[in-house]
Amino acid sequence: MVAKILDGKQIAKDYRAGLQEQVETLKSQGYTPKLSVILVGNDGASQSYVNAKKKAAEKIGMISEIVHLDESTSEEEVLNELNRLNEDDSVSGILVQVPLPEQVSEQKVLESINPDKDVDGFHPINIGKLYIDEQTFVPCTPLGIMEILNHADMDIEGKDAVILGRSHIVGQPVSKLLLQKNASVTILHSKTKDMHQHLKNAYIIVSAVGRPGLVTKDDVKEGAVVVDVGNTPDENGKLKGDVEYEDVKEIAGAITPVPGGVGPMTITMVLNNTLIAEKMRRGIK
Ligand code: GUN
Numbered sequence: 001m002v003a004k005i006l007d008g009k010q011i012a013k014d015y016r017a018g019l020q021e022q023v024e025t026l027k028s029q030g031y032t033p034k035l036s037v038i039l040v041g042n043d044g045a046s047q048s049y050v051n052a053k054k055k056a057a058e059k060i061g062m063i064s065e066i067v068h069l070d071e072s073t074s075e076e077e078v079l080n081e082l083n084r085l086n087e088d089d090s091v092s093g094i095l096v097q098v099p100l101p102e103q104v105s106e107q108k109v110l111e112s113i114n115p116d117k118d119v120d121g122f123h124p125i126n127i128g129k130l131y132i133d134e135q136t137f138v139p140c141t142p143l144g145i146m147e148i149l150n151h152a153d154m155d156i157e158g159k160d161a162v163i164l165g166r167s168h169i170v171g172q173p174v175s176k177l178l179l180q181k182n183a184s185v186t187i188l189h190s191k192t193k194d195m196h197q198h199l200k201n202a203y204i205i206v207s208a209v210g211r212p213g214l215v216t217k218d219d220v221k222e223g224a225v226v227v228d229v230g231n232t233p234d235e236n237g238k239l240k241g242d243v244e245y246e247d248v249k250e251i252a253g254a255i256t257p258v259p260g261g262v263g264p265m266t267i268t269m270v271l272n273n274t275l276i277a278e279k280m281r282r283g284i285k
Pocket of ligand 1: 095096097098099120140141169266
């Protein structure tokens with residue numbers, strides 16, 4: 001079997017075209033969605049992520065700004081900037097890029113984002129709502145993964161799904177979204193005893209560890225759907241997923257490439273959530 005390639009770039013392009021239409025409608029009603037991003041420090045990967053988010057927002061007609069603070073900025077100053085954005089009526093959605101420098105508490109900052117502008121879905125109120133199945137902002141990579149799975153021509157209900165990695169940004173929220181679709185979900189992590197046995201049973205595999213070569217063809221059941229969230233740069237700066245793509249695509253039913261799989265969908269869902277934030281505060285369905 002040769003896998004269907006789940007082309008995140010194309011799925012993102014189509015999805016963003018739909019968002020752009022909705023932005024145009026909102027603008028004709030006098031409302032322009034605005035995404036504000038706080039970036040602290042000079043981490044190269046974080047800088048390219050936030051630039052990509054800003055560019056994508058502007059491309060579909062939104063306003064976007066990056067509030068770039070120095071690596072040595074104090075926690076108080078970061079919180080002051082955040083409060084300014086929380087109170088600024090022109091701002092629809094706020095995102096604080098993580099990781100933050102060590103003098104700034106990530107928990108304190110994420111808890112200080114106005115939950116109604118929390119387009120990353122990282123505020124404890126929004127995380128709590130997700131866990132009790134209330135409508136809320138959902139983290140963008142998990143949302144993007146679910147949209148990609150919509151293109152895999154399969155029914156999730158009743159299937160065994162195995163997630164590699166238990167992070168708050170990807171592993172845990174995507175497990176919740178899969179559970180909402182009635183999958184049977186197992187999360188594997190660094191203390192898991194027999195990773196191979198779990199993977200071999202899985203109909204859906206989502207790998208979000210950041211270790212190239214972690215998932216091999218011997219781990220994957222014929223016809224399984226494999227979503228690779230890994231994006232680790234190799235010595236030449238080329239991004240590598242967790243999955244041995246060339247081998248696994250000969251066995252899987254569907255697979256995401258790296259790059260061009262989950263990455264473009266994460267950004268698309270930031271835009272999606274910013275549009276929702278703007279509609280919500282204007283009372284538009
Ligand atoms: N750092 C890595 N991924 C993310 C993300 O999705 N959102 C934010 N704010 N920071 C990140």
